[in-house]
Amino acid sequence: MSQTITDGHSVDTGTVLLGASAVTMRFGGLTAVNNVSLNVHSGEIVGLIGPNGAGKTTLFNCLTGLYRPTSGEVRFLGEVLPPKPRLVVRRGMARTFQNIRLFHNMTALENVMVGMYSRTQTNAIDAVFRLPRHRREELASTERAKELLDFVGLSKAADTLSRNLPYGDQRRLEIARALATEPKLLLLDEPTAGMNPQETRQAEELIFRIRDLGLAVLVIEHDMRFIFNLCDRVCCLVRGEVLIEGPGEVVQNDPRVIEAYIGSSETDDEPAVPAADEPEQKGEADA
């Protein structure tokens, strides 16, 4: 576990990027997320684990403005986030989806360029009259999009329709699209779901490189090995509540975590294997 940086170390160096305090999300009688507080510091990789249905995706949706939490507060760089996904993106937080939500009939390059929307200004007048700003921004965005595709290892697929990409590539493209929004914090929802071991290793390496760019990452995962290789800190969510939060080794060996996973194993696979092609849970709304 040489990669694991201690919790104290990263807290000391980073400022608090994301601060969720007492976030609760109820759907009718069901409390999907209950009183969750979670901080993510800059430059840190934080893992979010928990059995299926624990509320991880719902928490993501609350953080990114797709859901307005029933109660609680989400701050980003000290300011309360508006509950609008578009504005959250502008503040510097981007995400991927558990069930990939690419623009299927757009090419890889176009997908990434859509990600740049909030960072470009070309308006209808610029576009209709082909004013300099249109030209300038189009060229710059194309260039940048290609760099990002290169970064995630998809440079050859620039003009492949995203629906024609293999599954693993689609996941990486989603990451590139999220990176295009120039985030400070990247939220990844099960980035290795459905990947083979080799692709999983590549994804792991990609996330390290993203961290090296100076971004913080909050990642939901089922693959324990992946999580503990990767994360500075791990938070385990069970039935909507934080069970334990701390350095990887501590969480891994905590008997309650093991029990939570085994307790739910009638609905889930083995705890430490990647959740390959996890069936869509009934009633689950990824967003």
Add this chain to the structure above:
Amino acid sequence: MNVIIPDDVKVRFRVPARIIGLVGCTLMIASIFMSWSYGHTVLDDVGYWGAPSPLQLYYAVLPVLGVLLLAVPLLGRGRLGRWAKLVAWNTSAKTCAIWSLAVTAVMIASIAIGLGGLVNVDPGGWVALAGALIAVASTLFLPDSPDPNLYRLKSPQWVQILAIVGVMAVLLFGAAYLLNFENADQFLTFGASVVGVVMVLRQFGIFSWLSIAAANNNRVLVTSAFVVAFAFPFTQNGSDANMSIASQVLIFAATALGLNIVVGLVGLLDLGYIAFLGAGAFTAAILSGSAFATIDWVPPFWLTVLIAGTVSSLLGLLIGAPTLRVSGDYLAIVTLAFGEIFRITMNNLDGNDGPNLTNGSNGISAIPDLNFFGFDFGKAHVIFGIDIGRFANYYWLMLVVIAIIIVVFMNLNYSRIGRGWVAIREDELAAEAMGVNTFALKLLAFAGGAFLAGVAGAVKAHYDVSVTPDQYVFLESAFLLAAVVLGGMGTVMGVLIGATILKLLPEKLRFFSDYRLLLFGLLMVIMMRFRPEGIIADERRQLEFHDEDDALAVEIQEEMRAKHVHLNPEPKEWDL
């Protein structure tokens, strides 16, 4: 179309099938030298032996194509090389046979109906029918060709340019020729054989090559298209009948193109679009200086156009702002209601309760013709020795309006805005989650489309001379939408074609105008079932309609690569 014949049977019988097919085509060609009808008052007199009439000559084009499509693979077996795969010999031969049969049927039906009974059909007609039936039956035994990929054929640029210009010239003369048929039967026969030839060429793969050529030589395409459209009045020898139809087609097409931004690019269903055209028309009428105008101020026309567009787009904002936040069907219902409210309001702004703006149901009539720098749109002018009448003047003006609309359409489509629109169509929530301001983009399309309709309406007011509320009814909105759907959502070419078809057919065919609603309804059902993406398919739209078809997705991707129609500016070198 695909009768179930086992593939191995098809492969075994393909040579005899071709030979029998050739016999069928030969019979059809031979038939044009025979008399088709006993009487001499139908079609263009097909009742002579040994002397084919012009219509019979056009009729022969399809069977001649059929002979080529059947004979070349037969004679050149093993020597075709890559031409065996580049084009679809068998499928296009099949299409050719079917359309030959259709045209034959139209002609025989014309004779029978025109002269009172099948007894009036002479041997020529029966020989042709027999030939067509033989051709259809035998081509059914041909194995299906793989999809043509002629678009892979590399060709020098001058060939591409020549092809584009040639197509445009054929289009000009074809259109002029077609419009000159006075009789429905002649119009139908000629029209059907033209459509047949087009369908055969399409199956053959020519169009996939042409569309690449067009994409590679965009400037040439656009320029030649406008030259041809501009030249059209000169083919009419000062006759007003066709110019009146042509200018109506342009007004209709311009409005449909504006609607296509909303429907085709963003995917919003607008059922009240005609109201924006009406708002523009009423605004222009009120500011026109007509004796019935309710406001005395007469601004110059360019200003009127801007005001009309602005009024329309303000209405668009008014409707869009509260409704675009909700999705899908609500918008359709609200816009439908808005169209009706507009009409009723215009009917009631007659001064009885409230201000008098529109003179109620009488509307505003006697709108003066436009006058630009002394060029009176109401008068005929002689240019190059040809009379250019009032309708031709407005036709040219509408051509300018259409050009503007096309530029707006294309430039928005290929930009950050257009990418946002596609993203909204694909997955609105994901778009929002990636930072796209979906509401603003939808509102922009809505108001922008309304603006363009307002501009078209301003010209229409002067063209129509009078503006009344009952010109702007729901049915017109429905026809506009039909033109977009029929032609191809999200395409310029498709909508131009769709608008032309929907305006032209009722003008030329009494039958069509009598059963307009029934036939349009039928047409829509057939399109939705067999080709929901429209006559000319936008690549992305086609994919959206065939979500499951992975092979198609790969094929279209390759075509898009070849055309580099991606929504980014940097053209990649397509090696010629």
